[in-house]
Amino acid sequence: MKDRDVPLIHPGEILLEDWLIPLNISQYALAKAINVPPRRINEIVQGKRSITADTALRLAAFFGTDAQSWLNLQTHYDAQITEEKIAIALAEIKPFNQASIQTQHITQ
Incomplete structure (x- = not known):
């Protein structure tokens, strides 16, 4: 794992800290309002889901945001976690170079 200056934040923490707490909305109330099981919201907030x-579509409809923003938060988080998990494998991958690909094709 690489050291990071800023800790990686799960989108569920953003949901809790930037939306639920400031707007005084409980996890249960949100779940009921967007018609999902309360457990789903709880697991998202805990970073387990x-x-x-x-x-994302339901959150966007409720909060008046766009679904893509919620998905971008999740995708960024997932990519960072995965990058740390496969860092060694990624380091072994040589970047694409047209000349090296042509040379390999000729020698095979």
Whole structure:
């Protein structure tokens, strides 16, 4: 794992800290308002579950935001976590170089 200056924040923490707490909305009330099981919201807030397209659309409709913003938060988080997990494998990948590909093709 690489050291980071800023800790990686799960989208569920953003949902909790930037939306639910300031607007005084409980997890249960949000779940009921967007017609999902309360457990789904709880698991998202705890960082145990991802924000899916379905949930992103519901959050966007409720908060007056756009679904893509919620999905972007999740995608960024997932990419960072995965990058840390496969860092060694990524370091072994040589960037594309047209000349090296042509040379390999000729020698095979």
